[in-house]
Amino acid sequence: xxxxxxxxxxxxxxxxxxxxxxxxxxxxxxxxxxxxxxxxxxxxxxxxxxxxxxxxxxxxxxxxxxxxxxxxxxxxxxxxxxxxxxxxxxxxxxxxxxxxxxxxxxxxxxxxxxxxxxxxxxxxxxxxxxxxxxxxxxxxxxxxxxxxxxxxxxxxxxxxxxxxxxxxxxxxxxxxxxxxxxxxxxxxxxxxxxxxxxxxxxxxxxxxxxxxxxxxxxxxxxxxxxxxxxxxxxxxxxxxxxxxxxxxxxxxxxxxxxxxxxxxxxx
Amino acid sequence: xxxxxxxxxxxxxxxxxxxxxxxxxxxxxxxxxxxxxxxxxxxxxxxxxxxxxxxxxxxxxxxxxxxxxxxxxxxxxxxxxxxxxxxxxxxxxxxxxxxxxxxxxxxxxxxxxxxxxxxxxxxxxxxxxxxxxxxxxxxxxxxxxxxxxxxxxxxxxxxxxxxxxxxxxxxxxxxxxxxxxxxxxxxxxxxxxxxxxxxxxxxxxxxxxxxxxxxxxxxxxxxxxxxxxxxxxxxxxxxxxxxxxxxxxxxxxxxxxxxxxxxxxxxxxxxxxxxxxxxxxxxxxxxxxxxxxxxxxxxxxxxxxxxxxxxxxxxxxxxxxxxxxxxxxxxxxxxxxxxxxxxxxxxxxxxxxx
Numbered sequence: 001x002x003x004x005x006x007x008x009x010x011x012x013x014x015x016x017x018x019x020x021x022x023x024x025x026x027x028x029x030x031x032x033x034x035x036x037x038x039x040x041x042x043x044x045x046x047x048x049x050x051x052x053x054x055x056x057x058x059x060x061x062x063x064x065x066x067x068x069x070x071x072x073x074x075x076x077x078x079x080x081x082x083x084x085x086x087x088x089x090x091x092x093x094x095x096x097x098x099x100x101x102x103x104x105x106x107x108x109x110x111x112x113x114x115x116x117x118x119x120x121x122x123x124x125x126x127x128x129x130x131x132x133x134x135x136x137x138x139x140x141x142x143x144x145x146x147x148x149x150x151x152x153x154x155x156x157x158x159x160x161x162x163x164x165x166x167x168x169x170x171x172x173x174x175x176x177x178x179x180x181x182x183x184x185x186x187x188x189x190x191x192x193x194x195x196x197x198x199x200x201x202x203x204x205x206x207x208x209x210x211x212x213x214x215x216x217x218x219x220x221x222x223x224x225x226x227x228x229x230x231x232x233x234x235x236x237x238x239x240x241x242x243x244x245x246x247x248x249x250x251x252x253x254x255x256x257x258x259x260x261x262x263x264x265x266x267x
Numbered sequence: 268x269x270x271x272x273x274x275x276x277x278x279x280x281x282x283x284x285x286x287x288x289x290x291x292x293x294x295x296x297x298x299x300x301x302x303x304x305x306x307x308x309x310x311x312x313x314x315x316x317x318x319x320x321x322x323x324x325x326x327x328x329x330x331x332x333x334x335x336x337x338x339x340x341x342x343x344x345x346x347x348x349x350x351x352x353x354x355x356x357x358x359x360x361x362x363x364x365x366x367x368x369x370x371x372x373x374x375x376x377x378x379x380x381x382x383x384x385x386x387x388x389x390x391x392x393x394x395x396x397x398x399x400x401x402x403x404x405x406x407x408x409x410x411x412x413x414x415x416x417x418x419x420x421x422x423x424x425x426x427x428x429x430x431x432x433x434x435x436x437x438x439x440x441x442x443x444x445x446x447x448x449x450x451x452x453x454x455x456x457x458x459x460x461x462x463x464x465x466x467x468x469x470x471x472x473x474x475x476x477x478x479x480x481x482x483x484x485x486x487x488x489x490x491x492x493x494x495x496x497x498x499x500x501x502x503x504x505x506x507x508x509x510x511x512x513x514x515x516x517x518x519x520x521x522x523x524x525x526x527x528x529x530x531x532x533x534x535x536x537x538x539x540x541x542x543x544x545x546x547x548x549x550x551x552x553x554x555x556x557x558x559x560x561x562x563x564x565x566x567x568x569x570x571x572x573x574x575x576x577x578x579x580x581x582x583x584x585x586x587x588x589x590x591x592x593x594x595x596x597x598x599x600x601x602x603x604x605x606x607x608x609x610x611x612x613x614x615x616x617x618x619x620x621x
Contacts, residue, residue: 132288163309164349169369171341
């Protein structure tokens with residue numbers, strides 16, 4: 001900074017305060033307890049169950065989101081139809097929905113007394129207080145992140161590439177699989193990482209819809225909440241794992257973003 | 268023979284045209300951008316569904332709005348060269364070509380793809396990614412890709428527009444060779460009359476969604492049907508009002524002053540087309556001699572030498588252009604501001620619709 005006027009100093013102070021405030025709690029998770037003790041705490045049954053459940057449920061939710069969300073996002077990105085803007089807005093609504101409202105909404109839709117409760121019961125599907133219910137809650141809150149990313153990535157693919165594939169004899173399905181998905185790959189990957197990060201951290205909707213039972217519905221964030229008054233170091237250890245996982249996902253988003261920009265520039 | 272009748276409403280224009288292309292010949296669609304040229308290609312390839320019309324190749328029916336026939340693009344067998352070539356950025360050159368050759372074993376697809384790349388002189392670039400290729404190399408790979416499938420129809424959308432002028436000369440020779448060898452009917456879209464004249468057997472001028480004139484390049488410049496076609500083929504077009512003149516000629520009162528005569532017959536508002544090579548420049552203030560009926564006092568606005576020729580921009584009551592040798596431009600001492608007289612014959616003056 002060549003020009004050290006009072007305004008420049010004020011800017012600098014504001015940035016320092018922002019960094020300190022945002023970084024301190026994250027540093028504290030790792031600084032409060034020695035690393036050895038953190039790793040030891042992870043050996044406890046409650047922490048192990050929570051991490052294992054989080055891994056399984058987030059992977060299941062991501063699988064559902066990718067399998068159904070990818071074609072849906074492709075349709076939204078490549079076709080124009082009436083009401084499209086309204087649909088896109090509706091899909092994005094869960095992004096800003098308060099978690100408690102999301103939990104109540106899921107109960108009202110899929111709970112025993114919900115709109116689809118009877119139908120689900122008739123089909124022998126139980127969601128509330130079940131692991132499957134966790135997957136439903138995670139899918140609901142995380143899907144918009146993926147849909148938004150994938151839709152933007154598909155929309156950025158040069159339509160001439162899709163046309164070229166068709167004139168070269170590829171059906172619409174082959175064009176989707178062999179051209180659209182590879183060309184939108186990095187954007188899709190970034191959307192996937194964001195959705196996964198959101199699913200890993202999901203708390204409110206899961207608690208209200210599926211409850212917090214160890215080994216069945218108690219994901220890592222719920223275990224942190226359940227344990228912080230009784231076993232603070234275990235809660236810290238779980239938090240540390242989530243911070244590391246989230247940081248890794250954020251980093252992959254940044255790297256994918258850079259590689260897709262490079263692709264566009266070179267293309 | 269390829270027969271297409273296409274009617275479709277676009278945002279800016281109502282496209283409504285019919286065309287036929289014999290096997291082994293190339294038709295150029297020329298005209299301003301937004302006239303519907305690219306949409307015509309897209310409709311033939313099946314990438315755009317027209318409101319009404321028919322597309323038929325020989326006895327096979329690709330599109331017929333009345334009969335409800337609409338083959339998808341992958342079943343029409345069109346080789347399509349896209350404006351920016353549309354090479355798949357995630358595939359190497361040979362995989363781009365092999366994309367259009369499914370149904371063979373992998374080794375066979377690679378062999379066919381390499382063969383096709385070789386025939387365009389880019390066999391050595393088989394493993395290169397499109398981002399690593401120059402504009403001219405991309406065009407060759409795209410041509411190899413489009414032709415490897417033995418297309419039944421060849422569609423070229425502005426094939427030279429993405430290239431710089433030096434590469435474009437080589438690429439246009441390459442295209443001429445392709446068009447010469449293929450027996451498929453070909454349609455090329457361009458906004459450059461010279462390009463069309465060089466590569467196509469016939470030219471159809473498209474303006475505001477309709478074909479306004481069709482003919483060989485020579486026919487179009489000899490008898491442009493409208494001011495638009497005349498301008499497009501390189502003529503200067505002056506505007507005025509025509510009335511019958513002496514000896515069966517037509518006299519045109521030019522907008523802004525001056526008159527010109529033509530052996531064409533017309534009355535009312537007309538465009539008057541003169542090709543630059545028909546215009547002779549004389550020093551101002553000399554008595555008229557020779558047979559040229561048309562004489563306009565003008566001022567030189569620009570002199571551009573191209574090789575041994577000079578293009579002289581003139582301003583009479585309206586702008587026009589003369590072409591002379593560089594030698595005569597220097598002998599007359601032409602430069603911006605020089606007062607001259609532009610002369611040309613009434614027989615070299617085409618009257619066209621405004």
